[in-house]
Amino acid sequence: MKDYKMIPKITLWVLMGLGILISVLFYVGGSEGSLEVAGDFLDIPRFSNLFLIWNYILVVLVCLITLGVVVWEFVKRYKVDPKQALRGLYVVIGFIALVLICWFCGSAEEVKIIGYEGTDNVGTMAKLSDACLYLTYVLVVATIAALVWGVIHTRKLK
Secondary structure (H helix, E strand, O other), rough: HHHHHHHHHHHHHHHHHHHHHHHHHHOOOOOEEEEEOEEEEEEEEOOOOHHHHHHHHHHHHHHOOOOHHHHHHHHHHHOOOOOHHHHHHHHHHHHHHHHHHHHHHOOOOOOOOOOOOOOOOOOOOHHHHHHHHHHHHHHHHHHHHHHHHHHHHHHHOO
């Protein structure tokens, strides 16, 4: 049974090592050339695609693990107290509503990016980018508010 307890630790260390290696490759791995932007020449890192793909993989892993934990906790609580389990589901429903609100706030208009000639900055991708930015803003503000409330509430209890 002890061997199974080491799997999360080993996985964490492997993911962290890969992340550090890919980050170092991105920052010190040289460049594939340069791009002229407003008269200045900017280097194009050699491992940009690897760095972006790694970030996409990490985001998908975080989403899947979070969803798995939510489902697992729901099932566990539902066996003991169905009403309590449904209360926890309200948070998930609220988050889904927040994601939908951010999606509808996003704009499908073209985003002007200096030196970019592709089509990934208009339509659905532009709307997705806006939605992710809005969601990030809301979650950062909510995190700061929760930290402040937690400090005030803890001091109030003492």
